[in-house]
Amino acid sequence: MMGQGRFAAWGVGLAALVALPFVYRDPYHLHILVLILIWSFAYTSWSMMGRFGLVSLGHGGFMGIGAYVTALLWNHAGLSPWIGIPISMAAAGALAMIVGYPCFRFRITGHYFVLVTLALSGIVLQVITATRDYTGGSLGYTPNRASGNRLLALQFDDKTTWYLIALAVWLFGIVVWHWVDRSMARYALEAISEDEDAAAAAGVDVTAEKLKITLLSAVMTALAGAIYCQYQMFITPDTVSGIAVSLQMVFAAIVGGLFVSLGPTVGAIITILLAETLRIGFGTKAVGWDNLVYGVLLVLFIIFLPKGILGSLLDRLKLQRKVPRAHEQKAVQVARPGA
Amino acid sequence: MGMQAFLDVFDIYLLEAVINGILLGGVLALLALGLNLIFGVIDVTWICYAELVMIGMYGMYFMVQYYGVSYFVAAPLTILLVAVLGAALHYLVIAPLLTAPPINQLLATGGVLFVLQSFATVAFGIDFRNLGIRLPVLAFGDMNFSYARLLSFVAALVGMVAVYLFMTRTFTGTAIRAISQDRQIMALMGVDTKRIYLITSALGGALAGLAACLLVLQYDVHPFVGLSFGPITFLICVLGGLGNFIGGFIAAFVFAEIISLGGLFSDLEWGYVLAFAFFIVMMFIRPAGLLARRR
Numbered sequence: 001m002m003g004q005g006r007f008a009a010w011g012v013g014l015a016a017l018v019a020l021p022f023v024y025r026d027p028y029h030l031h032i033l034v035l036i037l038i039w040s041f042a043y044t045s046w047s048m049m050g051r052f053g054l055v056s057l058g059h060g061g062f063m064g065i066g067a068y069v070t071a072l073l074w075n076h077a078g079l080s081p082w083i084g085i086p087i088s089m090a091a092a093g094a095l096a097m098i099v100g101y102p103c104f105r106f107r108i109t110g111h112y113f114v115l116v117t118l119a120l121s122g123i124v125l126q127v128i129t130a131t132r133d134y135t136g137g138s139l140g141y142t143p144n145r146a147s148g149n150r151l152l153a154l155q156f157d158d159k160t161t162w163y164l165i166a167l168a169v170w171l172f173g174i175v176v177w178h179w180v181d182r183s184m185a186r187y188a189l190e191a192i193s194e195d196e197d198a199a200a201a202a203g204v205d206v207t208a209e210k211l212k213i214t215l216l217s218a219v220m221t222a223l224a225g226a227i228y229c230q231y232q233m234f235i236t237p238d239t240v241s242g243i244a245v246s247l248q249m250v251f252a253a254i255v256g257g258l259f260v261s262l263g264p265t266v267g268a269i270i271t272i273l274l275a276e277t278l279r280i281g282f283g284t285k286a287v288g289w290d291n292l293v294y295g296v297l298l299v300l301f302i303i304f305l306p307k308g309i310l311g312s313l314l315d316r317l318k319l320q321r322k323v324p325r326a327h328e329q330k331a332v333q334v335a336r337p338g339a
Numbered sequence: 340m341g342m343q344a345f346l347d348v349f350d351i352y353l354l355e356a357v358i359n360g361i362l363l364g365g366v367l368a369l370l371a372l373g374l375n376l377i378f379g380v381i382d383v384t385w386i387c388y389a390e391l392v393m394i395g396m397y398g399m400y401f402m403v404q405y406y407g408v409s410y411f412v413a414a415p416l417t418i419l420l421v422a423v424l425g426a427a428l429h430y431l432v433i434a435p436l437l438t439a440p441p442i443n444q445l446l447a448t449g450g451v452l453f454v455l456q457s458f459a460t461v462a463f464g465i466d467f468r469n470l471g472i473r474l475p476v477l478a479f480g481d482m483n484f485s486y487a488r489l490l491s492f493v494a495a496l497v498g499m500v501a502v503y504l505f506m507t508r509t510f511t512g513t514a515i516r517a518i519s520q521d522r523q524i525m526a527l528m529g530v531d532t533k534r535i536y537l538i539t540s541a542l543g544g545a546l547a548g549l550a551a552c553l554l555v556l557q558y559d560v561h562p563f564v565g566l567s568f569g570p571i572t573f574l575i576c577v578l579g580g581l582g583n584f585i586g587g588f589i590a591a592f593v594f595a596e597i598i599s600l601g602g603l604f605s606d607l608e609w610g611y612v613l614a615f616a617f618f619i620v621m622m623f624i625r626p627a628g629l630l631a632r633r634r
Contacts (some may be wrong), residue, residue, distance in 0.1 A: 055442050057386075057449070102622040111581060112382045114445055116622075120384070122570030123615040130608030243566060244456075244469040245448045254446065288460030288562075295453030301448045303435050 017167055021160040030159040032276060036268050037166035038228050039252070044173040044265030045220035046249040048180060049213050050256045053193035057246040058099065058117030061124035062092040062218045064241025066225030068128060068135060071143045071235065074153070076134070081154040085226045092222035095120075096214050104210040107196070118243060125242035140236035143229065154230045162231050169227055170265070173220065177261045180213070189213060251298045259313060352603060358484065360599030361592065365492035366518065366553055368591035370568065370585060371575045372499055373546030379519040379582030380539045383433050387452035389569030391428075391544060394455060395421040395551025396560040400468050410472065418548035425544020426537050433540070434533075452565075459562035467559040474556065491553035498549045499588075500622045502542070515539055571598070571611060574618050593617075 008023055021030060046059050069088035073079040079087070099120055103113055128135050135141050146153030156162055180186055188209045191199035200206050229235045238244065248271070256267025271294065278290035347576050374388050385391070395417050402413035432451060436444045474486035506512035518525045526532045558564060575594050579586030594614050601610030 053442070055445070098619065102619065106622060108577075108622065110441055111378070111445065112577055114386075114442070115384065115581075116618075119577075119615060119618070120572045122566060123612060124565070126608045126611045130612065200340050243570070244453075247453060250446055250449065251453075253434040287459040289463070291453050291457035292461060295450045295455075295457060298450035298453065299432055299447050302439075302443050302450065303432075 014171070018164070021163045025160075028158050030163050032272065034162050034166045034231060035160065036265075036272050037163075038224060038231065039167075039172040039272060040265040040268040041170045041173040041227075042221055042224035043249055043252045043256070043268050044170075044177055044261075045224060047253040047264045048177060048220070049217040049256050050250065050253055052189040052213065054210065054214065055114050055250065056117040056214075056217070057114055057243065057250065058120035059218070059221045059249050060240075060242045060245035060247075062096065062221040063225035063228075063245060064121075064124050064128060064237065065092045065095065066222030066239040067229035067235045067308035068141065068225075069222075071141055071229050072134060072227040074143050080152050081230055082152070082225065085154075085223065088122050088226055089219045089222045093215050093219045096218035097211065100211055100214045101207070104207045104214075109196070118246070121241065121243050121246045125237050128237040129242060135237075138237055140234055142234050155233070156161075166227065166231070169223070174261055174265075176216070176220065180216070181261065185209060185212065251294070255298065255301055257312070353600075355483070356599045356603040357596065359488065362484070362488040363599055364592035364595030365495035366550060367568070367572065367575060367595050368555075368588050369498055369550050370572045371542045371579065371587035371591050372495045372502065373550070374572055374576050375579070375582055375584055376502075376539060376546070376588045378517055378576070379542040379584070381433065381536050382441070382522070384448070384581070385428070385543070386445060386448040387428075387455055387565075388543075388547060389565030389572060390455040390552065391421055391424055391454050391547040392460060392551045392568075393560065393565040394424060395458060395548045396555040396558075396564065397463055397468075399555045400470060400547075400560055403470055403472070409423060409434070410470075414549075418545050419511065420474070421548030421551060422541040422545040425547065426541040428559070429537055429540035430588055434536070443562040456562050456565070466561060467561045470555055472556065473567060477518035485557070487556040490525055490569040491556060494549065494553055498546065502546070504572065505542075511535070533594060558573040574614065578618060578621055 066088045069091050070084040073084035129137050146155045188204045252267035252271045253264045257263030273292040282289050398417040398420050402408040432447050477484045514530050576592045579590035597614045598610035601613035
């Protein structure tokens with residue numbers, strides 16, 4: 001439950017974010033901000049199921065479907081993204097159901113679940129590459145420039161417009177995150193992630209609960225892919241799909257912190273700024289260096305800071321702010337090394 | 340008459356595809372064995388397994404093509420190199436995380452995947468490279484088989500038999516099998532689990548190295564080559580039952596046939612897609628793996 005103060009903080013923060021492009025107009029910095037917002041939304045979508053122990057490495061597949069289905073429908077069928085995006089989201093949702101149902105129904109969890117979803121994103125990449133006559137394969141794909149109505153084609157040259165769209169989408173992701181956080185589903189899913197049998201015995205419909213959150217997460221990830229495609233106007237299988245993108249989502253969410261609403265956003269800020277800094281720092285020779293540093297950092301993070309930067313920071317702040325009462329002390333001590 | 344001629348040609352192609360599938364199955368089975376070994380003994384999944392193979396392929400490429408080392412000298416060196424890499428991976432990344440949640444171990448190896456891919460990009464560039472060895476094609480009747488595939492199949496079988504003998508005939512192998520059955524008890528019985536884990540990781544690495552020596556004969560190497568056979572290896576291991584050696588072996592051949600026969604009708608990529616569809620169907624029928632006992 002949000003207190004008065006936090007509401008005010010959110011309001012001021014949002015107002016500042018909305019006002020920003022009207023005050024500050026540097027196109028490069030706005031571009032970075034748009035990228036951060038879109039990827040933050042994708043990472044938030046991933047963390048919706050990731051926080052309940054449903055570690056999916058298949059989200060690169062959902063993102064790729066969102067981007068490619070929207071672009072293909074626009075180029076080949078002339079369907080406006082306003083219709084194409086819902087179709088692409090439905091396609092990603094359907095795929096999530098097809099893979100998710102047997103996984104959840106037959107208790108495929110842990111390693112098995114990760115490997116199945118990992119294969120899913122690999123296969124989506126293969127399909128995009130295999131249908132190169134339509135998708136351009138690994139060379140990438142460009143949605144046709146709109147000749148008529150810009151709004152209908154969801155194509156804008158103006159960075160400010162894109163910034164506001166990305167901000168709205170990102171905010172939508174945060175709102176959904178809080179909505180799930182406050183719903184009954186959260187308790188059900190937390191119970192499931194602790195002990196499936198016990199949750200089932202307590203009357204939780206394990207399969208249905210997992211399917212619902214997976215559907216939500218997959219559909220939102222597809223939206224992120226479609227928005228990314230509309231903004232960049234160029235997609236390749238490697239940038240929106242496949243195992244690398246899936247891993248990138250998991251990493252950013254973990255770096256930022258899985259269990260707080262702004263964690264994935266912080267993860268996106270850190271990882272994108274890091275990648276940009278490395279890219280500019282190394283110049284054109286940097287191909288690969290950013291990911292090298294990225295990968296090393298990730299391994300170090302998982303070993304030394306499994307709660308993520310924001311999560312650990314919040315923990316530290318909470319501990320400083322209030323001295324735990326006697327009956328809480330034990331719980332706090334147990335909670336800290338457990339991460 | 341035309342129909343008959345069509346059928347004759349079709350059968351030959353079909354048979355050729357079936358046999359090529361069996362030959363592909365050998366290498367896939369080798370890959371699955373390595374991953375299953377690590378999982379069965381240490382209870383960890385190396386997401387970056389195919390990337391170890393990729394590093395091995397680069398090792399082969401540079402030794403043979405750049406330094407002019409003979410293939411048969413370079414192969415054992417590559418196997419050794421990847422074995423050392425496997426042991427290092429365990430020592431540096433997995434060992435500190437042994438008590439962490441399994442997901443963390445898995446993601447850490449995912450981080451290693453990133454590191455290996457980008458290391459290869461930085462060090463070797465993104466060009467496709469090949470050994471430049473073109474092995475002859477064996478004509479058998481109207482069918483053509485590449486020697487590279489035959490050699491890979493035989494070498495993969497020899498590798499698997501060697502692992503089998505090591506596991507059943509040596510003390511260390513017996514200890515490895517014992518640990519995979521009960522991790523806690525063996526430590527109490529005086530088996531040095533740390534040492535066994537390190538040996539197993541080196542062995543898993545060595546199998547990846549052997550696979551690298553064989554795959555480099557048939558495929559070009561580039562930093563992302565692991566992505567083309569990594570996912571299929573994971574599917575094989577899940578379908579066979581993680582940690583189940585025989586299940587993985589059979590599943591490898593089933594998948595190889597699907598890929599090979601699927602590729603007969605269209606591109607190889609569609610073979611992969613078909614294999615994935617088959618996998619989803621199999622999950623409904625046998626969710627605990629091919630060889631799981633019926634409950």
